[in-house]
Amino acid sequence: xxxPPIQAPRNLRTAPTRDRRRKWFNSLFSVVCLLAAxxxxxxxxxxxxxxxxxxxxxxxxxxLTAGHxxxxxxESGIGPAIMGSLMICAICSLFALPVGIATAIFLEEYQPxxxxxxxxxxxxxxxxxNLAGVPSIVYGILGVTAFVYMFGAFGKIETGRPPAWExxxxxxxxxxxxxxxxxxxxxxxxxQPGIRIEGPRPIRxxxxxxxxxxxxxxxxxxxxxxxxxxRTVRAGAAASIVRLNSFWYFHLPLHKSILAAGLTLALxxxxxxxxxxxxxxxxxxxxxxxxxxxxxxTRWQSIRKAVVPAATPGIMTGAILxxxxxxxxxxxxxxxxxxxxxxxxxxxxxxxxxxxxxxIFRWSHDENVMFENLAAAAIIVLLLLLLLxxxxxxxxxxxxxxxxx
Amino acid sequence: MTSEPEPSxxxxxxxxxxxxxxxxxxxRRERVVFVLLVACSLVSLATTVGIIVMLAWESAGFFLNExxxxxxxxxxxxxxxxxSQGDLHYGILPLLSGTFRITAIAMLIALPLGLVTAVxxxxxxxPRVRAVLKPxxxxxxxxxTVVLGYFAIVFITPWLLQPxxxxxxxxxxxxxxxxGILCLPLVTSLSEDAIRAVPRSLREGALGLGATKLEMVxxxxxxxxxxxxxxxxxLALARAIGExxxxxxxxxxxxxxxxxxxxxxxxMTGFIVNTFQSDVVEPGSLSYYSIxxxxxxxxxxxxxxxxxxxxxxxxxxxxxx
Numbered sequence: 162x163x164x165p166p167i168q169a170p171r172n173l174r175t176a177p178t179r180d181r182r183r184k185w186f187n188s189l190f191s192v193v194c195l196l197a198a199x200x201x202x203x204x205x206x207x208x209x210x211x212x213x214x215x216x217x218x219x220x221x222x223x224x225l226t227a228g229h230x231x232x233x234x235x236e237s238g239i240g241p242a243i244m245g246s247l248m249i250c251a252i253c254s255l256f257a258l259p260v261g262i263a264t265a266i267f268l269e270e271y272q273p274x275x276x277x278x279x280x281x282x283x284x285x286x287x288x289x290x291n292l293a294g295v296p297s298i299v300y301g302i303l304g305v306t307a308f309v310y311m312f313g314a315f316g317k318i319e320t321g322r323p324p325a326w327e328x329x330x331x332x333x334x335x336x337x338x339x340x341x342x343x344x345x346x347x348x349x350x351x352x353q354p355g356i357r358i359e360g361p362r363p364i365r366x367x368x369x370x371x372x373x374x375x376x377x378x379x380x381x382x383x384x385x386x387x388x389x390x391x392r393t394v395r396a397g398a399a400a401s402i403v404r405l406n407s408f409w410y411f412h413l414p415l416h417k418s419i420l421a422a423g424l425t426l427a428l429x430x431x432x433x434x435x436x437x438x439x440x441x442x443x444x445x446x447x448x449x450x451x452x453x454x455x456x457x458x459t460r461w462q463s464i465r466k467a468v469v470p471a472a473t474p475g476i477m478t479g480a481i482l483x484x485x486x487x488x489x490x491x492x493x494x495x496x497x498x499x500x501x502x503x504x505x506x507x508x509x510x511x512x513x514x515x516x517x518x519x520x521i522f523r524w525s526h527d528e529n530v531m532f533e534n535l536a537a538a539a540i541i542v543l544l545l546l547l548l549l550x551x552x553x554x555x556x557x558x559x560x561x562x563x564x565x566x
Numbered sequence: 567m568t569s570e571p572e573p574s575x576x577x578x579x580x581x582x583x584x585x586x587x588x589x590x591x592x593x594r595r596e597r598v599v600f601v602l603l604v605a606c607s608l609v610s611l612a613t614t615v616g617i618i619v620m621l622a623w624e625s626a627g628f629f630l631n632e633x634x635x636x637x638x639x640x641x642x643x644x645x646x647x648x649x650s651q652g653d654l655h656y657g658i659l660p661l662l663s664g665t666f667r668i669t670a671i672a673m674l675i676a677l678p679l680g681l682v683t684a685v686x687x688x689x690x691x692x693p694r695v696r697a698v699l700k701p702x703x704x705x706x707x708x709x710x711t712v713v714l715g716y717f718a719i720v721f722i723t724p725w726l727l728q729p730x731x732x733x734x735x736x737x738x739x740x741x742x743x744x745x746g747i748l749c750l751p752l753v754t755s756l757s758e759d760a761i762r763a764v765p766r767s768l769r770e771g772a773l774g775l776g777a778t779k780l781e782m783v784x785x786x787x788x789x790x791x792x793x794x795x796x797x798x799x800x801l802a803l804a805r806a807i808g809e810x811x812x813x814x815x816x817x818x819x820x821x822x823x824x825x826x827x828x829x830x831x832x833x834m835t836g837f838i839v840n841t842f843q844s845d846v847v848e849p850g851s852l853s854y855y856s857i858x859x860x861x862x863x864x865x866x867x868x869x870x871x872x873x874x875x876x877x878x879x880x881x882x883x884x885x886x887x
Contacts, residue, residue, distance in 0.1 A: 183778050183780075183781065184778060186778070186780055187778040187779055187780040187781075190779075190780045190783075191686075191690050191779070191780075193682065194682055194683075194685060194686035194690055195686065195690075197678075197679050197682040197683050197686065198682070198683045198686045198687065198691070198695075198699055200679060201679075201683060201699070201702055201703055201706060201750060201751075201754075202698070202699070202702050204706070204747055205702055205705060205706050207721070208709070208713075208714075208717050208721075211717060211720060211721045212713070212716075212717070215720060259606070260606045260609050263602065263603050263606035263607070264603070264606050264607040264609070264610060266603055267603040267604060267606065267607045268607065271600065271603070281604075284611065285607045285610060285611060287876075288610055288611055288614050289610055290872075290876055291614065291869065291872055291873065291876075292610060292613060292614060294801065294804050294805075294808075294868060294869070294871075294872030294875075295617065295808070295865065295868065295869070295872075296804075296807070296808025296809070296810065296835060296864060296865075296868055297808070297810065298808065298810045298835050298838050298839060298861070298864075299617060299621075299808070299861055299864065299865050299868075300617075301838075301839075301842070302620070302621075302838065302857065302858065302861050303613070303616055303617050303620060305842070306616075306620045306624070307616055307620070310849065312620075428613050431609070431610060431613070432610065435610065459592055459596055460596060461595065461596050461599045461600075482708075485708060488710075489708075489709075489710025489711070489712070489713070490710070491710070491711070491712045491810075491811045492711075492810035492811055492814075492835070492839055495814075495839050495842055495843045496838070496839065496842040496843075499842065499843055500843040518710060518712045518811075521712050521713070521716060522712050522715075522811065522814070522815065525715070525716050525719055525720075525815060526815070533719075533720065536716055537716070537720075540713050540716060543710065543713070544709070544713070547708060547710070551708065
């Protein structure tokens with residue numbers, strides 16, 4: 162009987178080949194990784210170059226200040242849109258910052274004592290992570306229902322219906338003189354939508370100067386003097402009512418206004434602010450709270466004097482990032498205000514206003530293809546604004562780190 | 567407080583009454599502050615309640631309309647609301663198929679790329695590469711979606727797609743690619759968080775047993791981080807389904823019932839924003855109510871995905887102590 166030949170175990174015999182394969186796969190994978198990661202950079206660079214190439218030449222002073230002109234791309238600009246976007250940011254920070262920071266303080270600094278409060282605590286926490294996942298267009302619909310129409314609480318919902326309750330509105334009757342000038346008779350009574358002119362009345366010209374109306378009979382000849390003709394109407398001429406908005410003009414329901422849009426976006430960024438502030442508060446070491454308590458501070462005193470100041474850089478950074486989200490968000494604005502393009506800026510918070518993202522959206526769809534280049538120019542301005550905000554956030558973070566040493 | 571005796575100047579001063587008053591004021595202030603904080607946190611709860619009540623109430627207005635049958639809403643494959651055609655069709659399938667096409671393309675791009683980028687960042691990249699890559703992804707994440715939509719129209723469709731086939735001016739593929747770009751940073755940062763949470767000892771164990779880095783990643787790190795990665799995928803999916811501006815710009819406004827990525831396709835979000843923007847929707851009309859019905863479907867889908875993502879993250883989280 163021959164002894165069986167000694168054989169190496171199978172896996173051992175193939176080990177050199179297999180090792181080589183394993184190492185080869187390993188280096189292949191690291192190359193694939195590098196390529197995939199590099200792709201993100203390539204995409205970003207391509208995007209920036211494509212937009213710079215299309216719109217770079219269009220950004221000038223006139224573009225930054227002018228409004229939209231229908232079918233006249235060379236005269237159009239984004240002045241009112243920039244103002245609108247900044248106003249939206251202001252409204253957002255006014256409403257979302259206090260509410261968001263307060264919610265974060267409640268969630269982080271007040272450990273619930275009773276059963277009911279524990280439940281409430283958990284509910285709010287779960288709710289915030291869910292709200293962060295709700296699509297922004299759904300917020301837009303909420304804005305339409307809750308702010309624009311206010312759930313129909315002020316009567317039946319109809320477009321073109323005057324608001325149920327208003328404050329700060331001024332009215333005037335308006336008519337055209339024989340000299341083709343628009344005249345306004347101030348202090349009109351809104352209950353009378355139109356009047357007929359019978360006698361002389363105080364008037365105001367379009368440039369704001371005051372005068373007195375000159376009334377002539379129906380068949381009388383037109384005055385030769387231009388200044389007189391400009392303030393002359395025939396007896397029985399009709400004047401119709403117009404609304405002159407003061408900047409404090411306000412009405413309920415809010416209708417399609419920039420205030421409604423700003424409040425809607427405040428709801429969109431609320432979860433972001435809450436989550437960022439919670440993280441900032443969590444990063445404050447417990448020793449700071451204990452020191453404050455040890456000095457006899459109550460809970461609120463310790464929060465106000467010790468914890469919040471320590472967390473301020475983190476909260477500010479989160480807030481700026483949330484506001485830059487609000488600056489770039491278009492879908493809720495489209496839902497609440499519609500696709501507004503306008504030549505003039507805001508007069509009150511009850512006006513519709515163009516914003517940068519909505520202007521970009523409309524211009525990239527315009528039939529006049531020239532507007533596509535203008536959209537790129539508007540994107541450059543938007544990205545620069547965002548970059549500025551992010552730079553401020555980074556600066557705050559950097560200085561906080563320096564102070565901490 | 568008036569019942570407290572005045573501290574007399576003659577004799578030893580007694581400050582105890584003063585202390586009581588100040589303690590009482592302080593306590594009351596603590597109470598007031600607490601109530602205010604609770605009121606502020608009610609705002610976020612009210613938002614959710616508002617969304618749910620509004621969607622339920624107004625879609626009831628849609629489904630209770632005598633022209634509408636729930637069966638047709640779920641099975642009819644044509645959607646003509648918001649268009650100037652006489653024939654009334656209101657099957658949500660075309661809108662769902664538009665959302666599905668674009669989301670599928672987006673996920674095909676964002677999931678593998680995002681996961682691989684996350685692995686690269688946490689396991690392979692040198693600090694110098696990471697110092698470039700991380701800000702790049704943050705910048706990409708900060709780009710407004712309307713800008714990505716514009717990029718899809720002026721670059722992706724004419725330069726990337728149309729040389730390869732008969733892609734229409736507005737098509738699902740371009741929108742899908744742009745949404746994929748948009749989801750990429752999200753997938754990367756969430757998966758990277760999950761991968762980084764895997765303790766170092768597991769990696770060292772694998773390497774000590776002779777595994778290559780690839781084997782360590784595939785056999786040890788990824789399985790340990792699986793719950794976090796799956797939850798990242800679900801959150802990205804919800805984000806892609808809810809994405810509006812890219813789709814409104816690049817995918818066109820024709821609802822189509824097909825799987826062809828080259829033709830225009832309207833999604834649920836695209837329908838909502840187009841209908842609002844057109845400014846002709848009379849409150850109380852059928853197209854007005856249809857917005858809420860579509861939004862209710864959209865909200866349910868994204869809510870379920872977000873909840874599932876959160877649940878998986880907490881339920882299947884590996885705990886290492």
